[in-house]
Amino acid sequence: MIVDKMEQSLRPVETPMAEYPAKYITLATGEKMVVRQIKREEVPLILEAVKPLMTVEKDFYDIVASRMYSELLGYLRYRVKDEYCLIGTIDGVIVGIVNGRLLDEKVGMSYHTMTLRQGLRIGAQLFAAKMEYHFDFLNQEEVWIVAESPNGFRRWMIEYELESRPEVWHELGGVPTYVLTKALWEKHKAAKCTGRRPVKEELLKTAENPILPSTYAQIPGFVRCEK
């Protein structure tokens, strides 16, 4: 695609970022969830996975899905600097999505965590993978975090004993900012983060061809129409 000068000037200068190496986790059901980083060209498919949840009020899916949709669109259209997105898939089906970006070399900005398939701690695992990316692969010193649902507050602020830092302003605005420092990450990592690498070739191949969920437990009666 030819990008004209005007468009080019609207795009952020991107910082080279190490890739998140894919891993897999055995969930409570025995199913294997592959966690991997998506490429920018995969964003349109992920948007389709997010879209149905934008009107689900329960558990604040509406705000999380709507904001995640716009953040990913920003990533797709080169309007957000240094963004990334990790997805979890089981047998190729997308079951969860997390995203964030680098504020600068040392500080990460956690955006959203969304579980499409509930009841298996998928959100908790994807959040941990996101933090693993910031600290263990991007070598950052801290990540700024806010929660938009009580579930998020319980999972992140309380369980990770996040440091309250209301004097800094998280990009999502609203509630006061909390911070996961490198020290807190090292304290909680062993209990919160798991998974194995490398992912077996066959498992990875399936994961690299993500499939949209055909139903959502959050939307009774929803069945995705095949295009």
Add this chain to the structure above:
Amino acid sequence: MREVGIAGVGHTKFGKWTEGTFVDMLSKAAVEALDDAGIRTVKGHGVDQVFVASMGSGMINRQSGVASALVDTLNLRPAMAETIENGPASGASAVKLGYMAIASGMCNCVLVVGGEMMRVVSGWEGTDFVATMLHPEAEYNYGLTLPAFAGMFTRLYMEKYGVTERDLSIVSVKNHENAVHNPVAHIHVVPSLYAIADDEDAHVINPYVAEPLRMYHVCPVSDGAAAVVLCAMDQADRFAKKPVKIAGIGQATDTHSVAEREVPTDLLAVRLAAQRAYDMAGLKPQDIDVAELHDAFQILEVAESEEVGFFEKGQGHIAARNGETRIGGKIPINTSGGLKAKGHPLGATGVSQIVELVRQLRGEAGGRQVQDAKTGLAVNFGGFGNNVVATILAREEE
């Protein structure tokens, strides 16, 4: 004393209640039970008394006098009404009081509804609310909670009898497998034993809640309600279905402070309550076809299965390992999914256990049916075993 039976049962889906108020939730279960019994809530309905079991409506839902509210909502005036609070054993206590009301001749028909709406508060607040039933000076003030007690109890059991974390996972998986066949159960996900006990990711996907108890060894926090209609057996013809007889009820208490117990791994109130229920019913443990035991923590199912006489002390976990407590085994336990997978809305639990036994004895339990079940035992456990109610139901032969 007159004989008493159960003519109708009702049950909301356990989980998170989002369809209205606390009384709406109670009403839903009650209407289902009244419909099941063939009672219409019009003038001359014939319900003499309503008991509502709830531990926390006043504390966490800011509503007291819920039995009075329910009677009015259901248009059952001028029936007598009381709210019953006996910790997590509130439900079975309310059934016992309903039994007494009919057996004494004071009433002919009693509606018992148990309910709790716990998910309006955070997990921390919920844990604190449940802990208020502990001894205030000796336990609560030191920060003890029910999961903490269960963790210590489990540790002692492990040291004394060789129970392992894997044994607790076996019990948990069995209950989750049963819950899949129970449409009103809170959780319909079946964990894999290997994944939650043996896999190298297990320490994270099945983390400690109160060591050595892990997430899959502990019941979830649930909202929900269950209801039963009790009737005098001599008036059984009034109802749509043949009542299931309440053959025995036993209740016993133990020291409030657990530290004062001579043998902390013994659940004496469970043993005594069950013995009283057996004596009243004229039955023995080996006569029971199906049981609902109070597995708020998986170790309790193991310990209670011993105290009620199904297995020798220290052998409950071996029986679970051998599949003796599965459907089709020697004594199927927690066919509903138990508190572990069906859920544990405190005030509802004791009533919910009775609902499950009625469904089993009527042959209405679908995919979790115990073949030709004629007798059932329920144990509803209050405090940390300081107030326990055991109930035995029996299907009368045609």
